[in-house]
Amino acid sequence: MERIGSTWALSALAVSALFLGITARKPTMIPAKAEFLIQEGDDLIISCRGDGDIQFSFMDTPYHDLHWYYNIKFDENAGLHTFTRPNAVSEDTGWYACAYEGIEIKNDAQTIEHPDENITWIYVYVNSSSPFAQDALYDHSLIQFIGQKTGGSLVIPCRLNSPKKQSVSLRHYSRLNMRLSTQSFQYEPKIGFIKHNVSDSMSGTYLCHTSHRHHYSEASWHFPTMLTYEVLIGDLVEPMPPLIDKDEFRGLEWGQNHTFNCHSEDDVDELLRVEWKVPYTVPRERLRQIHNDEMQAAQLTLFNAQESDRGDYTCTKIKRYVKSSVTIHVEFHDPDVTYINVTASSGNGSFVTVAEKTTAIWNLSIDTYPKAYTVKWIGKDKLPIANSGKYLHTQSGTDNTFKIFHATIADIGVYTLRISTLNDTKDHNLELTVLAQPVVRIVNSVSYHTPGQPATFSCSATGSPLPNITWKYLEYPDFPSKTVSKYASVSEIRYETSRFFSFHILSHSTIRINATGDLTCRSCNVVGCSEAVEPIFVSDANGYFGVMDPGTVVEGDTINLTCGASAYNFTNNIAWEVNNSTEHERLSITNRTTKFTYQSILQISDVKKSDSGEYVCRAVNKDNHNTTAVSYELSVMDARVPSINDESTTNNTEIEIDLINDEHAKVRLTCFADGMPNPEVTWLKDGKPLIKHSEQYAISQNNSELYIKYFRGSADGGNYSCQAKNRVGTIERYMNIIITVEQSNYEIIWISLVCVLSAILAALLIYTTLKVKRAKHLKKEFRRMALSELDQRPSEDSVNDEDELISNNQESPRDRLIGM
C-alpha cells in the first residue's frame, strides 16, 4: 500500500514537473526581459533566483577583461544571486545567462543558438560613443582572428552596442585580395554575420562597416566605423595547452603571497597571448596579473591567500585562430596542519604485478606540507635502494616514479618509501608481484638405472605463483625402438618447499625402472608450463660401462668379476684382459648378453692374495668403434676366523631373571662377530638353533642380536649361545639365563611344614593336658577315699610314694590333703 502510494506520488511529481516544464528548471532573471540597454560607465547588474546553485555566464571574448572584473553576491534573505559588472564598457555588450549549476552554457562570439530550455538568457547593450560592441583598438592589433572548421557555421561577430537600427555591411577579400560576394551571409544584430556550412574558400579578410555617424562627428576618427577579421576555415589543430608548474600549486598556505606562472613554448613569431582566469570569489584587489606577450607568459600573484580562494584556476593560451587552456584546482592550507599525502597517479596504486623481465613502475603523487620532502626507497632487505641499472626513482614536484627494471622472482616483495618532511615521516609500501613461468630442472639425475629397482628422482621448479609439479615416465620396452611405449606408474611423490624462498618447489618421485624411457617433470602455474625431459637407460651391469662390485673378497673365495657395457652404446666385443695368468685353471672367462648389456664374467676360484691387482676390461663403442677400458682394483683380504668382539656380554655370562619382581622381563642379547669372510651368526638355546621369528624371540637382520620378549617359567632359562661361523672357523659364546623359581612354592612348603609342626605340638599339648586332668581326678577320688578312711582310722602309716612326698612337708596328713 505504502509503496504504491509513494510510487504514485513520485509519478505525480514527475508529471507536475513536466507540466511546470521550462520555468521550473531554470532560474528566473531580473530584469525579466529579453534585452536591456545601459550606458557605458553604469554598473551592469543581473540577478537570478532559483532553488539551487546558480551559475552566471557572459560572453567569452578574447582580450576582454570582463572575466576579471565582476562579482557575484548571494542575498540569502531574498534568495537572489546577483551578478555585477561595475563600470560597464561597450565591449560588455552581449549575451548573459544564468542557469543551475551543472548545465553547460555555450556562450562566445561564435555561438548562434541560445537554447532556453534550461538557461535564462538576456542580451545587454552597453551604449557608448563607439558603434561596435567590440573595441577595434586592441592593445596589439586591429585584427581579430576567427577560426572555424570546414562545414561549420561561421560568425563574423560584428555587433553594434545599441539596439538602434543601423545598416551594417560586410566585405570579403580572398587571400589574393579579390573581393568576393557576401550575399549568402545573413545578419543577426545580436550575433553578427552568419554563414552556415562554410568551405575553405570562405577564408580571408572580412571588413565589417557601419554607416553610423556619432553625434560627436568631429571626433569620429576616434571611433572607426570598420572592423577587420582574419578568417581561417579548415582543419584547425588545437595548440598544445600552456604550461604551468604544478609544483607551484601545492603546499600553499593561508596568509601568504603566492605567484603562479603560465607560459607557452610556441614559435615566438606567432601572435599569442597567455592569460589567467581566477574564481570570481577571489577579490581582485588581492590579485595581480602580469602579461608578457613577448615571453608568451602570464604571471598571477595572489596576495594574502585565504582558504576561500580555493577553486579552479585556468590559464588560457590564445593563438590567432584557436585557443587551449589548462585548469588546476588550487587549495590553500592551514599552515599549522602538516601532512604527507601519497596517492597513486596511475595504475592500481601501490600494488604492481608485472610479467617477468619487464619493468615494474609505480607512479605516485606525493603531496606534503611543508612542501619540501625527501623520499628514501628501502628494499625488501631493509637496505636503502640507490638508483642503478636495476632501480630508478625520479622525482619532479609531486610526481614520483619508481622503476624496477627486468623484474624477476627475486624482486617480489614489499618495498618501503620513507617520506620525510621537516615535521613528519611516513612510510608507504610498494608491493611487487612478478608473474613468472616455471623454470624446471631434474636434479640428481643418473642416466643408467638397474632394472626393477626403485629409483628416486628430484625435480626443482621455480615460478610465480608457486607452480605445481607432475611426473611422467614413458617407457620403451623395445628400446632403442620407440614404437612401443607406455606410461609407467610413478609412486611416492613428495614435495618440499622452502620457508625462505616461497617460489621454489622440489618434488621427489620414486619409480621402479623396468625399461628405458623418458622421464618428464612438468611444472605449471597460471603463467604457463615448462617441462624437463631426461632419458633414463636401463643397465643390469654397473651403468653405462663398468664392473659390478664383487663385495669383500677373501682368500679362498670364488668370485665373479662382471664387466658390463650398455647394449645401446657398445658392441658385444667386450672382454677382460687376462694375459699372463700362471694359474689358468683357477680363472675362467664367460660371455653373457642380457637385454640391456653385454657382459664378460671373469671367475676366479680359490682367490689368492696374489690375485690382488688391477684388472682391465675393454669394450668397443658402437658409434665410433673406439675401444674403451675400465679397470677394477681387486684387493684380496686375509681369511680370519670369527671373533666376537662385543663388550656387553662375555663368555659364560649369567643373567638372572626374577620373574616375581619383573613379570615382564625381557632380554636383549648381542653378538657382534667379526671375521673374514664375514661370519654367519646363529643363535642356539641349549644347543638347538632358535627360529628366527617366533612369538617369543626376534633375531635382528644380521643375526647380531637376539631379543627374548618374555619368559614363561624356568623352562625358558638355560643356555643361550651365539655361534659365529665362516669358512675358516667357528666361535661360540654362551649366556646362561637363570630364572628365579616361583617364590609361592617355597612359601607353601614352609607354611605347610610350620602347620604340620604346630598341629603336632597342639596334639601333644592336648594329650598332656588331658593326662594331667585325669591324674587330678584320680587323686581327688583317692583323697576322698583316704579322708574317709582317715576319719575312720585316725592314724595309719602310709607306705605310698605320694604320701611320703607329702609327709616331707611337715604338715599333718589331713592339712596336706585339704590343701590339695
Ligand SMILES: *[C@@H]1O[C@H](CO)[C@@H](O)[C@H](O)[C@H]1NC(C)=O
Ligand atoms: C535540461 O536539463 C535536463 C535535466 O538536467 C536535461 O535532461 C535536458 O537534456 C536539458 N536540456 C538541454 C537542452 O540541455
Ligand SMILES: *[C@@H]1O[C@H](CO)[C@@H](O)[C@H](O)[C@H]1NC(C)=O
Ligand atoms: C605580500 O606582498 C605584499 C605586497 O608586496 C607585502 O606587503 C606583504 O608583506 C607580502 N606578504 C608576505 C607574507 O610576504
Ligand SMILES: *[C@@H]1O[C@H](CO)[C@@H](O)[C@H](O)[C@H]1NC(C)=O
Ligand atoms: C615544522 O617544523 C619546524 C622546524 O622544526 C617548525 O618550525 C614548524 O613550526 C613545524 N610546523 C608545524 C606545522 O608543526
Ligand SMILES: *[C@@H]1O[C@H](CO)[C@@H](O)[C@H](O)[C@H]1NC(C)=O
Ligand atoms: C590527500 O589526497 C586525497 C586524494 O587526492 C585527498 O582526498 C585528500 O584531501 C588529500 N589530503 C590532503 C591533506 O591533501
Ligand SMILES: *[C@@H]1O[C@H](CO)[C@@H](O)[C@H](O)[C@H]1NC(C)=O
Ligand atoms: C616394473 O615391474 C614391476 C613388476 O613387474 C611392477 O610392480 C612395477 O610397477 C613396474 N614398474 C613400472 C614403472 O611400471
Ligand SMILES: *[C@@H]1O[C@H](CO)[C@@H](O)[C@H](O)[C@H]1NC(C)=O
Ligand atoms: C597445475 O597447475 C596448472 C596451472 O595452474 C593447472 O592447470 C593444473 O591443473 C595443475 N595440475 C595439478 C596436477 O594440480
Ligand SMILES: *[C@@H]1O[C@H](CO)[C@@H](O)[C@H](O)[C@H]1NC(C)=O
Ligand atoms: C659366476 O659366473 C658363473 C658363470 O657365469 C656362474 O655360473 C656362477 O653362478 C657365478 N657365480 C656367482 C657367485 O655369481
Ligand SMILES: *[C@@H]1O[C@H](CO)[C@@H](O)[C@H](O)[C@H]1NC(C)=O
Ligand atoms: C648410449 O646410447 C643411447 C641410445 O643410443 C644414447 O642416447 C646415449 O646418449 C648413449 N650414451 C652415451 C654415454 O654415449
Ligand SMILES: *[C@@H]1O[C@H](CO)[C@@H](O)[C@H](O)[C@H]1NC(C)=O
Ligand atoms: C667372449 O667375447 C670376446 C669378445 O667378443 C671373445 O673374444 C671371446 O672369445 C668370447 N669368449 C667366449 C668364451 O665366448
Ligand SMILES: *[C@@H]1O[C@H](CO)[C@@H](O)[C@H](O)[C@H]1NC(C)=O
Ligand atoms: C704377469 O706376469 C708377470 C711376470 O711373470 C708377473 O710379475 C705378474 O704378476 C703377472 N700378472 C698377473 C696379473 O698375473
Ligand SMILES: *[C@@H]1O[C@H](CO)[C@@H](O)[C@H](O)[C@H]1NC(C)=O
Ligand atoms: C674415438 O673416436 C673419435 C672419433 O671417431 C676420435 O676423435 C677419438 O680420438 C677416439 N678416441 C680414442 C681414445 O681413440
Ligand SMILES: *[C@@H]1O[C@H](CO)[C@@H](O)[C@H](O)[C@H]1NC(C)=O
Ligand atoms: C666359551 O667357553 C667355552 C667353554 O666354556 C668355549 O668352548 C668357547 O670357545 C668359549 N667361547 C669364547 C668366545 O671364548
